[in-house]
Amino acid sequence: MKTMARVNIDESVSMAMGSLWANKLRTFLTLLGIIIGVLTIIAVVSIIQGLNNYVYTQFSFYGANDFAVSKFSMSGESSLAAYREMLKRKNLTLDDMRTIRRLCPSCQLVGASVSTSRNAKFGSQLLKDVEIRGITHIDHLIGSVLELERGRHILEEDENHSRYVCVIGADIKEKLFPYQDPLGKWIKVGPHNLLIVGLGAKKGKILGFSQDNYVRIPITTFHKLYGSRRSIDSPGGSENRPPLQTSPLLQ
Numbered sequence: 546m547k548t549m550a551r552v553n554i555d556e557s558v559s560m561a562m563g564s565l566w567a568n569k570l571r572t573f574l575t576l577l578g579i580i581i582g583v584l585t586i587i588a589v590v591s592i593i594q595g596l597n598n599y600v601y602t603q604f605s606f607y608g609a610n611d612f613a614v615s616k617f618s619m620s621g622e623s624s625l626a627a628y629r630e631m632l633k634r635k636n637l638t639l640d641d642m643r644t645i646r647r648l649c650p651s652c653q654l655v656g657a658s659v660s661t662s663r664n665a666k667f668g669s670q671l672l673k674d675v676e677i678r679g680i681t682h683i684d685h686l687i688g689s690v691l692e693l694e695r696g697r698h699i700l701e702e703d704e705n706h707s708r709y710v711c712v713i714g715a716d717i718k719e720k721l722f723p724y725q726d727p728l729g730k731w732i733k734v735g736p737h738n739l740l741i742v743g744l745g746a747k748k749g750k751i752l753g754f755s756q757d758n759y760v761r762i763p764i765t766t767f768h769k770l771y772g773s774r775r776s777i778d779s780p781g782g783s784e785n786r787p788p789l790q791t792s793p794l795l796q
Contacts, residue, residue, distance in 0.1 A: 550616035595751070614645075616631035616776045636776035639764070641720025642681075656681040657764060661771055664733040665760060667721040675717065676759040677734060696728050704763040714757035725738075734760055737770055 566572075616634050618627070624774075642657045649655070659677040664671060682701040685691040691698070696712070703710050711732065718727050731738045739762060748756035 558658050571618065582613060614641075629668070638773075638776075639768075654683050656684045656687045656689050658684055658765060659764065659776070661767075665717060665721065666733040667727075667730065667774070670721045670723075672717065672720050672758075674758075675734070677758055677767070677771075678761050679764035679771075680761050681764050682762075692746040694744040694746045699763050700742055707765040707769050708763060709739050709766060710742045710762070711739040712745055712746045712761040713741055714755075714759040715747035716755055716757040717760060718744055735770075 546721055597629075601717045614636055614637065617631050637657075639657060642655055645652060646655045658680045660676055662674050663677050664673050665675040666672070680699060682699050682704045691712075693712070694715075699710065699712060702708070711734075713727060713732065716734070721727070721732065722730070727741045727744060730741050732741055739760065745757065745759070745761075750756065
């Protein structure tokens, strides 16, 4: 007749704890390895999810009938030879944009933008490396549609008359105007003063980079302040958007 030995659970736990306590360093290193492994997996999953959200955010607004034209590759060529080759290409100009508008009757919206960075100041408050983006008056309707918290967008009249007006992002509002309404105030961008006519709705960060650190001005004002010799497809920007964009009519 066989008998089943009863396992003393308390004794087993006591022996296990004793073994762990007797080998403190090995126990610590084992736990440390497990913790690092778990945290690494969490970090990798978070990065992948962030990249997926970034790609979705950047490209979801482009439909099958939307396209963009740029001097520089959107794929971000890392080769020095490829970059030099791109530098040899002709700059895109506002005349090119107007030509597309004139010769492409099926294109519903055609816009352009160009950007640089400057310090922004109001009173004693200073914010460095703010993206200054020159845009056409329809820019907010193409690609990543810009929603406003209050105020208005850049108008065609602003563009035609190169007015010193701007739309600011949430970062500018929060850091330069923490206790007052920015609308109707003059902000200093570099050596130039710009009238704030619109406040962009807060978008938040993507992979740690803010999407709200910008000042948008009419593209003609941009050329007046910073020159028109650069290509309107100047790469970079808080939104990484292709600057010369079209939205054809659906057929």
